[in-house]
Amino acid sequence: MFVTQIAEVxxxxxxxxxxxxxxxxxxxxxxxxxxxxxxxxxRPVALDYDPLEDRVYWSDVAQGRILTAFFNxxxxxxxxxxxxxxxxxxxxxxxxxxxxxxxxxxNRIEVARLHGRSRKLLIKDGLDEPTAIILDERNG
Numbered sequence: 378m379f380v381t382q383i384a385e386v387x388x389x390x391x392x393x394x395x396x397x398x399x400x401x402x403x404x405x406x407x408x409x410x411x412x413x414x415x416x417x418x419x420r421p422v423a424l425d426y427d428p429l430e431d432r433v434y435w436s437d438v439a440q441g442r443i444l445t446a447f448f449n450x451x452x453x454x455x456x457x458x459x460x461x462x463x464x465x466x467x468x469x470x471x472x473x474x475x476x477x478x479x480x481x482x483x484n485r486i487e488v489a490r491l492h493g494r495s496r497k498l499l500i501k502d503g504l505d506e507p508t509a510i511i512l513d514e515r516n517g
Contacts, residue, residue: 393421393435400424400435415450423467423478423509427491434476434491436464443467443478445491456493466510479507486510 388405394412400421401412419439426433431448434456441461446453457464462482469476469491477488477499484504489496500507 391415391424391426391433393424395420395422400433415448416446416453422465425467425469425476427469427471429471430491432491434467434469436467436478438463438465441482443476457489457496465508468510468512470512470514472514477510477512479510481506481508 390403390405391400392403393400397414398419398421399414400416402415403410403412415433416435419437421435422438424433424435426448432445433448434443434445436443441458441463442455443457443461443464444453444455456476457478460483461478462480464478465481466479467476468478474491475488476491477486479486484501484506485498486500486504486507487496488499
């Protein structure tokens with residue numbers, strides 16, 4: 378789950394609902410909580426939001442892909458599918474403009490630019506099904 382605040386000072390919660398095969402948003406600006414579906418995909422697991430470009434990034438473990446789209450649901454595109462098996466964890470570096478992900482199928486942690494280029498393998502040895510990742514942007 379990920380809580381953030383967008384430029385219009387609207388608070389929301391984004392979450393992946395693998396059972397419903399969707400990514401949903403709940404507004405935190407109202408006193409009642411009604412989930413709104415943003416995207417439908419086979420099995421979304423991890424996600425993050427980039428407030429600078431107003432984009433959502435997510436992994437789909439059924440398809441073995443990492444995808445992105447604008448928050449309003451337009452311009453859905455696949456960033457990575459080659460040599461991606463089970464992308465379970467995902468994190469956006471808002472400062473460095475990178476995306477990091479874990480892959481339990483290949484036992485790796487990788488990084489690339491947010492636009493999908495300059496992909497690099499960070500860690501491949503000594504990992505046993507890495508499932509989550511978080512960045513400490515303040516300390517680099």
